[in-house]
Amino acid sequence: MSSKDRILGRIRRASANAPDAEIPRDYLQVHGTRTPAERVDLLAAHLAEYRALVHRTDGDGLPALLTRLLAERGARTVLVPPGLPPHWLAAAGPVLVPDRADSTPHELDLVDSVVTGCALAVAETGTIVLDAGPDQGRRRITLIPDHHICVIRVPDQVVDSVPQALPLLDPSRPLTWISGPSATSDIELDRVEGVHGPRTLEVVLVGRE
């Protein structure tokens, strides 16, 4: 008998008399009511609480803001996902490095910064979700460089809660949920940002023009 059959047989004998349970779905879909502007404010506050650096601008101001943020970090090279709107980095000074399928982790490790969009953001938890869409690129480009700038279109890409976020996501795509920069509390529970992911996460909330 294969282990699969053995395990399934044991499960069937063991669970035959187990109680079944209806799953109550009476928990809240949203915690509180907010206007779109309040939702964006809550997202910004929660992101900042987890030590992400939050900036706001509109479409016209975005290229100049990105240029300034990259310059402040001293970025000489910046990774660019294939579908990033070209005008976002039209004013940028650093050398643009396209995300290529054959670039190795060591090559990516030499790049200073990465700029991406996102799939959506969750206000109640201060979370950005990436789904490897064209303006976000592969998972590794937001992981290896030390500085990640993520652009969120507000209020359109912002939902209130986790229950609202999941139905909008496609589980067949690789999903990365990011809530503040990499952090550890393993040493005497002192929170330290930036262990293995980007040490600096900057979020740009871009309003409608």
Next chain:
Amino acid sequence: MTGTYLGMPAFPEAAREAVRDEVLRANLRHATHTIRDKRARSVAELADWDRLRAAGKAVKDHTLRHLDRYLLQLEEAVTAAGGTVHWAADADEANRIVTDLVRATGEREVVKVKSMATQEIGLNEALEAAGIAAYETDLAELIVQLGHDRPSHILVPAIHRNRAEIRDIFRTEMGSWGRPAPEPLGDDPRELAEAARLHLREKFLRARVAVSGANFMVAETGTMVVLESEGNGRMCLTLPETLISVVGIEKVVPTFRDLEIFLQTLPRSSTAERMNPYTTMWTGLGPSRGADGDGPAAFHLVLLDNGRTDTLADETGRQALRCIRCSACLNVCPVYERAGGHAYGSVYPGPIGAILSPQLRGTGTEIDASLPYASTLCGACYEVCPVAIDIPEVLVHLRERVAQGGPVTRGGVRVTLRPADGRTAERATMRAARLLLDHPGALRAGERLLARARRLAPRRLPGAGRAWTDSRELPTVPAESFRDWWARERGDTQ
């Protein structure tokens, strides 16, 4: 279960050692109180916490009732997405599967993201025996591994170490594993984290095989979910060419939607955050099938039983399988706070370990038979559990099993356990007590004798009673019995 814990003294001896260690107690006290206070604030933010808790419990109970169906559905979905599913009945089989998979890649080292399941089966030791080096990449696990130590907490495994101890471990041990610690190295957490970053980055960038566990597996879609904070998880789950995930069969949930419950309750219960910094979800090889370098080109899922189906067969004890490994029960437990994680002799410490280990491993060893007694039954663990496991109920149930024996399932076979050795004295005492209480004359005579001889009363009981007085003071014997006092003072009213 794992060689790491062989020869562990039973809980009372191990706890007595730990309680004497003042540094350990101070580290633990600081940590558990900090996390528990933060957790309470974080949970209070959600007005529907009780409903989320009830829903989480129900999802897990429903899944356990139909576990066969959901595992088959999961296997189908993972396979359809380009993954390969393996079934492992016990630790040896799981270790053999993983070792063979690593060997087939031709690699001699793997990077690991923290996983309770692989600790449970002693995978690192099995790989080492096969000439394969397994590098833990979670900061705390790295501290534990470099310190030739054992984890003492589910969430923060190196909670028993302070910064000075960690600096010393990094200084002396990092060089033998790879990049040495920078010189000079201070004991500031920032400096220590930076040293770990540099040491591990070298490994991440060259690793071709990774081993992980998972917090959840979605039957409907075949999606695997890993929650973490440091990014070492993302590194392991994204960069290597081959990813092997070893996951307990109880980690499956029916639908993608069910994650909306646990993604709210798990982070708040464990790290007291609204959400942990990183959550990675992947389904097989993804739409690109790993072809564009976005994620591994080969994905293996090893479904682990190792005592879980035996636990499922126990009507009272099976609720332990609802556990989502948040560790909230550790941080509120007065016994854990004083004894520390090592005393539990298992990768699962604290209240949940006290009910999970004796079920996964059976109560055959002294340490496992002692674990159901490692509790005051105060109930705080049940109060904080986000999936409402009634830990005190299971503890009492397991005490009964240890003391009286009875039917259990081991390796899928129904057997009858004999009462544990060493409990015979206890049972004899209870029989003697019943005899005495059933015969008031004998009791009265005994009490008078005791009162008269009270100056001669020893501080410790002889014979079978010694175990009791080893850790307790004998009460002082009053000058006269209550019965005599009553007769003297109130006798006239009778």
